[in-house]
Amino acid sequence: MRRRMVLISAMATAAVLGIGTPAAPDTDRAGERFPASREFSVQVLSGPADMVTGGEALVEVVVPRSVPVHQVGIALNGADVRGVFRAAEGDQRRLIGRVDALHPGSNRLTATANGDGLGRPAAELELVNHPGHGPVFSGPQVRMYCTADEPPWNLGAVDEHCHVDQATVTYRYRTTSGEFRDLPADDGLPGDVAITTTTEGDEVPYVVRVERGTINRAVYETAILHEPGTPLPDAWTPTPGWNGVLVYTFGGACGTGHWQGRTTGGVEQDLLLRQGYAVASSSLNVYATNCDDVTSAESAMMVKEHFIETYGPDRFTIGWGGSAGTMQQLLISNAYPGILDGVVGEIGYPDERTVTVNGHDCRALTGYWNETSTSWTAEERRAVTGYATPNACTGFMFFDGVDYPDRGCADAIPVADRWDPETNPSGIRCTISDLVANVYGRDDNGYGRRVAPDNVGVQYGLQPLNDGVISVDQFLEMNEAIGGFDVDGVPTQERSAADPAALERAYATGRVNEFSGGLEFTPIIEVRPYRDLQGDFHDRYRSWMMRERMLTAQGNAHTHISWTGPGGGAVPEQMRSEALAAMHDWLRIRSDLAERRPLMGERDLTVRSRPAGLSDGCFTDDGAKIDEQIQYGVANTCNELYPYHADPRVMAGAPLAGDVLKCSLTRPSRDDYAVTFTDAQWERLVGIFPDGVCDWDQPGVGQVPLEGVWLTFSGR
Incomplete structure (x- = not known):
């Protein structure tokens, strides 16, 4: 992977917003730069200049006041393209043109002041053109099965890239x-x-x-x-x-x-x-x-x-x-x-990888409960999962299927092309790790490196054990029998282990979202119709998971607004409508402030632009809003209306941020438990966790900081 540096400064605001960067001023005279009024500014309006696609780009040339507009020359790779540029409405010095016929790869656009003489301003910009069928930064493409020529699209014949000739x-x-x-x-x-x-x-x-x-x-x-x-x-x-x-x-x-x-x-x-x-x-x-x-x-x-x-x-x-x-x-x-x-x-949810962990936990727990002869009440099961209802695990098990090669294939993929351990071992493996192998890399078998599942050291039911909800024997039997899944999704007696290299890439590239990149300054309004009590896996805890990560990354949550309301009726549509209007207002204020305060940092712009009165809160059944900062585990009005719950990892002692894919390990200590183990029970516990139990006070394995934004992947 290659890091593409994105400057977050006044001069690079355009780049951060995805609209290119101004060209550097002419420097014919050594050590001297033309004053702003005498410089051309050239930028791509339609996207980053080094990520142009499809052979065309919308380009803006701002003409310095020292140059008559009729004396401006614009060329692409040496060919005159001045004729495609016209003045923007209300500003004769902003020339905009849709430049096409770009060569694959590097192209040079130049703006000059026609005429001779030392110090005539000029500027140039490199445009890097990529195919309209990609890729640009995602790396080598996986095999694709086309549907554009089928219902409901019916767009006509497709080529080898699943593309049609015309829209x-x-x-x-x-x-x-x-x-x-x-x-x-x-x-x-x-x-x-x-x-x-x-x-x-x-x-x-x-x-x-x-x-x-x-x-x-x-x-x-x-x-x-x-x-x-x-x-x-x-x-x-x-x-x-x-x-x-x-x-x-x-x-x-x-x-x-x-x-x-x-x-x-x-x-x-x-x-x-x-x-x-x-x-x-x-x-x-x-x-x-x-x-x-x-x-x-x-x-x-x-x-x-x-x-x-x-x-x-x-x-x-x-x-x-x-x-x-x-x-x-x-x-x-x-x-x-x-x-x-x-x-x-x-x-x-904050990301896919960490919520998929819940799916794997639920499949393992459900498998255990379906097979054990030990009696478990519904309340005991619910306490182990942390959810509002014990059947919420059924919903979360939807997620883990994406890590098993024979479960996630779309109907469009012929069965004969799919992986099978006996009949087609080189077929398409429909897993996240294989789909995103450009990010995670491949192992010695050519499979995508596995990021999940991993439950080594996880003490399922630790909190219910300490609370006296389940017995020591239940706790031990469950953790002894829980097992895991191998790379092909086959249940194993051993617990599941992730690939350490893949884990580090997951964090370094942002697949585990720590809110430490562009979310430093991107405003968020998230709404949540509350359906926890119906066993819905879109539970309210995910809003707090986002908040925890933002607080860790930024120290505050001034760019994050969270609303919860009833799960049905007219209020969800009301929340959507109000969130849209609030975000429109927020970004409008931010845009205006950026023009007035061009040197202000991106996060400051967002924080200071938040509309007055826009705050966390919850909505009642009749649509009335209660302004109240979201807080987990605190007695307040919104939490009484819409209680938070948790998940199996939290009930195993994990932090509320939910951002640890594989825990660091430590030797178990009797002092860490609120219950008493007999010597035989303790010996059994140590045998269940020979390498140690999770030390949730330590960072996870491979939990490194985000390497950068706008990363490009090569597939190696």
Whole structure:
């Protein structure tokens, strides 16, 4: 992996926001730089200059006041491209052009002042072009099974990269009765088309332009209010249908890829479109299709680039999605900051690897309880799991399937191509470790290095034991019999052990999200309809897990807002709507403050821009908000309404941050237990844990700091 340095400073704000960097000023005279008024500024508006894709880029050239605009020359690789540049609305010195026909690899764009003479300003910018089918930074691509030519997409013939030649455009409209329908092809609008008012106060027909195509081997969708026959918004001229903000949506669940998918995060969303937001997503931003945040980030960057090249730069981009859709937003914002400017999540988790630990624990515990002859009450089981109900483990077991090669394959992958230990040992292994092997590396067998499961040293039920809920004999029998799973998902008597090299990469690259990268300055609003008591695995504890990690990384949580409310009725939609409005306000204030205070640090900008009155809290059944800082294990109003619970690792003594994949070990001591062991019981305990028990006061094995942001992977 290679670290791409991203400067977080006033001059590099554009780079952090994913819109390129200004070119260095001309330095013809040794040791002398032209004053700002005499410099050209050249930057890519559609994405980082070294990560241009698809052969084109939207570029801005700001002309210094010392140069007449008509004397500006712009060239790409020595060829004149001045003709594609036009002045932006209201600013004749901002020239914007969509530059195409970029060569693969390095390209040189130059801006000069025509004429002779010492000291004539000039600037140049290197644009590095990558294929539209990728990759850019994710490394060698896995085998992909195409679906773009099948329902529901039906986009036409695909090539070897699952790409189609051209995007398709269709129109939908919202009826006055609140339905989306296809817009008839004949002239004029239907009589039942609704009229909507955007956040900017513009009243427009509720007609939506939907574009579908392929980018980075994914099917993408964009949607924007637009009436056929009227000008589209572009980089030079805005139109009243778009409020200038892009919302990027992400889908949930977790699947191990190798196929193009049949859904995106969803773009036909009334709450967003009716207010004038543009919406974008792709099939590789749905974790059920592709549970890989690196390729999700890459796809989002590339789709956003295409959107900007089509419609012009957005003011900012808001992430949107629930469950693993929130997970993706947090991981992308931390490891690839600037693709998203703000996170609006629902019922989410901080990352995939640490929540998958719960799935493995639940499968092991459930296997034990199904086989033991010892009587366990429902309350004893619940106490060991830490959840609100004992059946919550059934839901969490969904996660662990992604670590077993024969369980996670999509229907699109032919059975004959899948791994089988006897008939096809070289087939596709549908595991996270193999899908993301560019990150974790491969072992001597060619398999992706295993990050999970690992339960060596874990004392399941330690807290219930000390609380007197379960007996010493129950505790010993459970930990003696719990076992583990091998690399192929086969149950073993031995406990599961992760690969130390893979563990270190998981932390160093940000797959375990410690909130120490871009989340230092990315605002987060996460909402959680409360369903703990129904056994839902989207439990409230995950919100506190995020908060714990942020407090550890930043010392405070000024950039994180958490709301909890009832699980049903109208309040969840109310929370979504209010979260969207609050994030829009937060980012608008931040953008304005950044213009006034260009030297202010990124985190300070975010903290000082938080709207007045925006705070943690919870909502009652009637929609009333209680402003109250979230706190775990404290008696307060929100916790009485919506109690926190825990998980099996917390009940085994793990910290609430939940960020330890493999614990450090220590010799057990009788002083660490609130119960008394007989000598025979103690000898049995030591035999169960010959290498020691978890020392949760120490960092986990391989738990190193984040190496950097915008990492590029080579697959080695």
